[in-house]
Amino acid sequence: MTPMRETILEALDSVALPDGGTLVARDLVRALVVDGNSVRFVIETPTAEIAKTYTDVRAAAERAVAALPGVQSVAVALTAHTPPKPAPSLKVGRHPTPQEGRQPVPGVTNLIAIGSGKGGVGKSTVAANLAVALARQGLRVGLLDADIYGPSQPKMMGVDKRPSSPDGKRMIPPEAHGVRMISIGLMLKGDDAVIWRGPMLMGALQQLLTQVEWGQLDVLLVDMPPGTGDIQLTLCTKFEVRGALVVSTPQDVALLDARKALRAFQTLKTPVLGLIENMSTFICPKCGHEEHIFGDGGVRREAEKQGLPFLGELPLSLEVRLAGDGGVPVAATDSPVAEAYTRIATQMIAAL
Ligand SMILES: Nc1ncnc2c1ncn2[C@@H]1O[C@H](COP(=O)(O)OP(=O)(O)OP(=O)(O)O)[C@@H](O)[C@H]1O
Numbered sequence: 001m002t003p004m005r006e007t008i009l010e011a012l013d014s015v016a017l018p019d020g021g022t023l024v025a026r027d028l029v030r031a032l033v034v035d036g037n038s039v040r041f042v043i044e045t046p047t048a049e050i051a052k053t054y055t056d057v058r059a060a061a062e063r064a065v066a067a068l069p070g071v072q073s074v075a076v077a078l079t080a081h082t083p084p085k086p087a088p089s090l091k092v093g094r095h096p097t098p099q100e101g102r103q104p105v106p107g108v109t110n111l112i113a114i115g116s117g118k119g120g121v122g123k124s125t126v127a128a129n130l131a132v133a134l135a136r137q138g139l140r141v142g143l144l145d146a147d148i149y150g151p152s153q154p155k156m157m158g159v160d161k162r163p164s165s166p167d168g169k170r171m172i173p174p175e176a177h178g179v180r181m182i183s184i185g186l187m188l189k190g191d192d193a194v195i196w197r198g199p200m201l202m203g204a205l206q207q208l209l210t211q212v213e214w215g216q217l218d219v220l221l222v223d224m225p226p227g228t229g230d231i232q233l234t235l236c237t238k239f240e241v242r243g244a245l246v247v248s249t250p251q252d253v254a255l256l257d258a259r260k261a262l263r264a265f266q267t268l269k270t271p272v273l274g275l276i277e278n279m280s281t282f283i284c285p286k287c288g289h290e291e292h293i294f295g296d297g298g299v300r301r302e303a304e305k306q307g308l309p310f311l312g313e314l315p316l317s318l319e320v321r322l323a324g325d326g327g328v329p330v331a332a333t334d335s336p337v338a339e340a341y342t343r344i345a346t347q348m349i350a351a352l
Contacts, residue, residue, distance in 0.1 A: 005034060008041075011064040018053055023061060031149050035119050036253065037072035039065050048080040102240045105209050108142070108220045110242040110352050113235055113270065117257025119150075119226035122278035123247045125324050126314065127223040128156040129331035130245075133338070133345035134219055135178035136331070142173065142180045142220040144208055146231050148201055151185030153223060158327020162186055163212070171212045177332045182212050202234040209239060219352075227257070228264040236268035242352065243273035245311070250277055250298030258299075262306060273311075273351050275303040276344060280313035309351060312344040 009032070013024035023029055023043060032041040043058055045051040058078045065074045105111055114130070116123040124147060131143040145153035154160060159181055163171040173180040184204060214220060225231050235241060244265045248258035258275070265272050277299035282291045293316060303310035314320075317337055323330040331341040 005032060007068055008032065008034070008039060008065055011068055012061055015057060015060045015064055017057060019050070023057070033119070033149070037070055038075070039071055039073070040075040040077075042077045042079055045078070045080050051078055051080040054078055102238060103210075104240045105214065105220060107214050108217045110219045111222065111239060112219060112242055112273065113222045113224055113232070113244040113265075114247065115224045115232065115244055115261045115265070116226050116247045116254075117228075117259065117261040118248070118254045121226075121247055121249045121254050122314075123147075123226065124152045124156060124223050125320060125329075126245075126247045126276055126278055127221050128153060128324070129320075129329045129338075129341045130345060130348070131179045131181075131219075131221050132177045132329045132331040133341035134221075134349070136342070137345055137349065139218040139349070140216055141178065142182075142214050142217045144212075144220060144222045145181070145183030145185060146205055146208070146222050146235070147225045148184050148204060148231065149225055151183045153181060153183045154185045155327060156324045156329060157181050159183075159186065169211065173212055173214065176327075177329060180214060180217070182208055184208070201230050202238075205231055205234050206238065228261060232264060233268070236265070236270045241270050243271040245273055245276060245348070247276045247278055248299050248302070249279045250292070250295040252295065252298070254294070255298050255302055258302065262308070272308050273348065274309035275299050276311050277313040279316040282316045285318070309347070311347050311351075312340060314340050314344075 009024055009029065012029055013022050015023045017023065017026060028043050028045060030042040030044045033039070043054065043061060045054055055078070058076050062074050062076045065071055114123055114127040124145075127143060131141050135141040143153060143157070145151045157176040157179065159174050159176045161174045163173055163182060163186055165171045171182065173182040174186070175181070222235060224235070246258055246261050246265070248254045262272055279294050280292070282293050283289070284291070299313070300310045315337060317330075319335055320330050320337055323333065330337045332338070
């Protein structure tokens, strides 16, 4: 049984604060994510001084949520409100500028959203590798990490340089493995968490799309946060999106959520260019035995059922994980997995 957001907020509304009110009544709960039986959220206090007095509140909040039926793990972060860290002189993170209709991103021919229903299915890994595979085929490629709550592209692409902003108005994206890349993660210091409300998220996305000097790009891939929400809505309603790719594992629970993401793209009138299956199979490096850990062919069947293109499958492999953690995506190497990415990139180019 998956716990409901409302039930969690109700439980948090019972957590009293030393300076009066409750966590919910004082609107201090941010970034509440329910992922199966795991719950995570942030308690954001107005100042660092107040945060220091909230250690017991955090423990009480964790206990209150852990006691709910269906909850197996709870992670609570305690932060103080800090304004988002700006790039050298360009402030990112503001309310969106009003805008009429869907706009193109200057210089970008194909703006493509990479989404997933469920977190952790490898969407960011696929986005990074696909970007590199497309660049290796000679395309001019950009990658925008819009996973504002868990930006992972700087690590996966091996970029830790902050973008420069010579005029304080526009940002120059750093380049890695032939891909121009920008991530909200590059504008933050170390482990800082971004805690913005919906309008701020929309403003940040708008800035990353329009105030970055992307140059001429054949493809700009947008690594979306998992699920459906403000970012997906803003991207698909405010910008001319060529289409979306949806990543899933073959597991039933992942497919269930992938279907929701597909439906959301359809509702937003964003064409789905195809489905990609990640973690399809595991081949034991010692004995060569092949095991379908998360099920066999689920995403291909789903694509057929929905009448959508199936772009290919990618194995579960230690090499992929190590490459991602090491900042050199496997698609930049000569591994057989890189070939699988090349095949998907070729299919994708044909679909554009
Ligand atoms: N095919 C694969 N083989 C091995 N490890 C993988 C594979 N795909 C992804 N991973 C690993 O799984 C973890 C989660 O991947 P990733 O961050 O890409 O998922 P995600 O769907 O973007 O997650 P989130 O939605 O939470 O941002 C990472 O450690 C990544 O290296």
